[in-house]
Amino acid sequence: xxxxxxxxxxxxxxxxxxxxxxxxxxxxxxxxxxxxxxxxxxxxxxxxxxxxxxxxxxxxxxxxxxxxxxxxxxxxxxxxxxxxxxxxxxxxxxxxxxxxxxxxxxxxxxxxxxxxx
Amino acid sequence: xxxxxxxxxxxxxxxxxxxxxxxxxxxxxxxxxxxxxxxxxxxxxxxxxxxxxxxxxxxxxxxxxxxxxxxxxxxxxxxxxxxxxxxxxxxxxxxxxxxxxxxxxxxxxxxx
Numbered sequence: 001x002x003x004x005x006x007x008x009x010x011x012x013x014x015x016x017x018x019x020x021x022x023x024x025x026x027x028x029x030x031x032x033x034x035x036x037x038x039x040x041x042x043x044x045x046x047x048x049x050x051x052x053x054x055x056x057x058x059x060x061x062x063x064x065x066x067x068x069x070x071x072x073x074x075x076x077x078x079x080x081x082x083x084x085x086x087x088x089x090x091x092x093x094x095x096x097x098x099x100x101x102x103x104x105x106x107x108x109x110x111x112x113x114x115x116x117x
Numbered sequence: 118x119x120x121x122x123x124x125x126x127x128x129x130x131x132x133x134x135x136x137x138x139x140x141x142x143x144x145x146x147x148x149x150x151x152x153x154x155x156x157x158x159x160x161x162x163x164x165x166x167x168x169x170x171x172x173x174x175x176x177x178x179x180x181x182x183x184x185x186x187x188x189x190x191x192x193x194x195x196x197x198x199x200x201x202x203x204x205x206x207x208x209x210x211x212x213x214x215x216x217x218x219x220x221x222x223x224x225x226x227x228x229x
Contacts, residue, residue, distance in 0.1 A: 032215055038158075043203065043219045091158055097215050105150050105165030106217070111158040 002028050004096050006109025013084055013116055021079045021112045023094035029074035030096035034106075035067075038091045047092075050077040074099065084116040119143050123204050123220035130227050136191040138223045140204030143185070150217060151178050151189045152203040160203075163189070194227045201225070 003026040013019050023033055031052050036044040048058045048069050056069035066088075068080040077096075081088055093111040120143045130136055140149070151163040164171050164178040166187070171178050175194075180187040191198055201224050205217040 034216060043221045046216055049214070049216055093158070093160060095160075105148070105162045107162060108152070108160035111160070113158065 002096075002098065002107040004030075004094065004107045004109045006094055006112055008112055009110060010113040011115070013114070015085055015116055016083055018080055018082045019084055019114060021081075021092055021094075021114075023077045023079070023096065023109050025075045025096045025098075025107070028096075028107075029099045030077075031074060031099040032097045033071060033077040034095045034097075035069060035077070035079050036093045036095070038093060038111075044093065047079075081114065084114070086116045089114055089116045119208055119210075119218060121204055121206055121218050121220040123223050125223060126221065127224045128226070130194050130225070132195055132227055132229050134194050134227075136194050136198070136225065136227075138189045138202050138204075138225070140187045140189070140220055141185060142187075142206050145182075145209040146185075146206045147209050148207045149180055149187050150205040150207075151187075152205060154201040154203060154222070156200075163202075191225075194225075196227045196229050199225055199227050 005024045007022045033050040035047045037047050038044050046059050047062045048056045050056045050069045050071040052071045052074050058064045071077040091113050094109040095106045097106050122141045124139045148167050150165050153161045166180050175192045177190040201222040203222045204220040
């Protein structure tokens with residue numbers, strides 16, 4: 001079945017540093033990937049839609065200069081949290097939509113728990 | 118505002134019980150997803166449906182387009198089914214935008 005690998009699964013970083021999270025579709029191509037943020041006991045909040053070969057589309061209120069998204073290939077999208085601060089601590093998760101859609105839907109990564117100290 | 122409502126928010130059951138989780142949405146959709154999120158955070162896509170009914174093992178998902186309502190059923194529930202179940206929809210008005218709108222989730226706890 002479709003698998004999305006997200007790495008790292010957890011990371012602790014110092015305030016002011018940058019952290020890169022990778023989302024890789026292992027056995028299918030994904031023209032479109034999504035990045036979400038989830039606070040404890042809350043639902044997923046879409047941050048941005050990542051399209052291969054073009055600029056990401058950010059949701060209202062999400063700082064594009066802080067959350068840099070690169071989708072350089074059909075199997076890899078990256079989210080870089082720049083100059084991280086403690087308030088950026090959260091659970092980040094990606095999902096990938098197979099190119100052409102498919103009948104099963106979207107595949108989610110296992111998430112990355114970011115803690116900024 | 119396009120909304121997705123789930124009920125109940127929390128559900129506790131005894132092992133073996135039949136479980137139903139409901140999802141209602143406000144306007145037309147092109148697809149509805151049922152997702153499962155375990156305590157560790159990872160999300161598994163259970164079903165994507167736009168009409169009728171789908172079954173996978175002990176899980177059944179149904180959707181009524183006219184009533185804008187979907188249900189997820191779990192037969193013979195087991196403690197390993199304990200998780201948060203999330204309903205998500207793609208609106209008809211989305212065009213080439215494939216993003217989903219999520220419900221707030223239902224926390225299911227199945228006791229042995």
